Amino acid sequence: MYGKIFSVWGICVVVSDSSGLVPVAVATAILGIDPVTLRRWLQSAGLHPQVDPTDRRRRYLSTTDLVLLAQLHCRYLSSLSDDDQPGQCCPHCSRLQSDLAELHRLVNELSSLVSAHG
Secondary structure, three states: OEEEEEEEOOEEEEEEEOOOEEEHHHHHHHHOOOHHHHHHHHHHHOOOOEEEOOEEEEEEEEHHHHHHHHHHOOOOOEEOOOOOOOOOOOHHHHHHHHHHHHHHHHHHHHHHHHHHHO
C-alpha cells in the first residue's frame, strides 16, 4: 500500500502512499520544522505543493521535493533502501561528524588518564 518509507534520525516513518505524495503536515513533522518555515523553504527553492483536486485545503509534496528540501537544509532524511549515513548531506554536517568523533576520542583518553591517576 505504501510506496516510500523513510528513516528520520533512525526512526522509520511512512511518508507517502503509492502516489509518491506526502501531506504537507507530515512533511513538516518529518523535517522537524514549522509550517511557516516549510513555506519559506518551498518559496526559496522555487517549489510549489500540489493541491488536492477534491479539497483545495489539502496540499502535498512529492517525495522528491521532500528529499531535496532535506538536502538543501541539511536535514538527515534517507530512504531505507539507500546506504546514506548521517553527515553526508553537506560539508558542514560532515565536519560536525568528524568533530564529534574526535571529541569522543578525547573523552575516552581523558577517562583513561583519570583512571590511571586515581
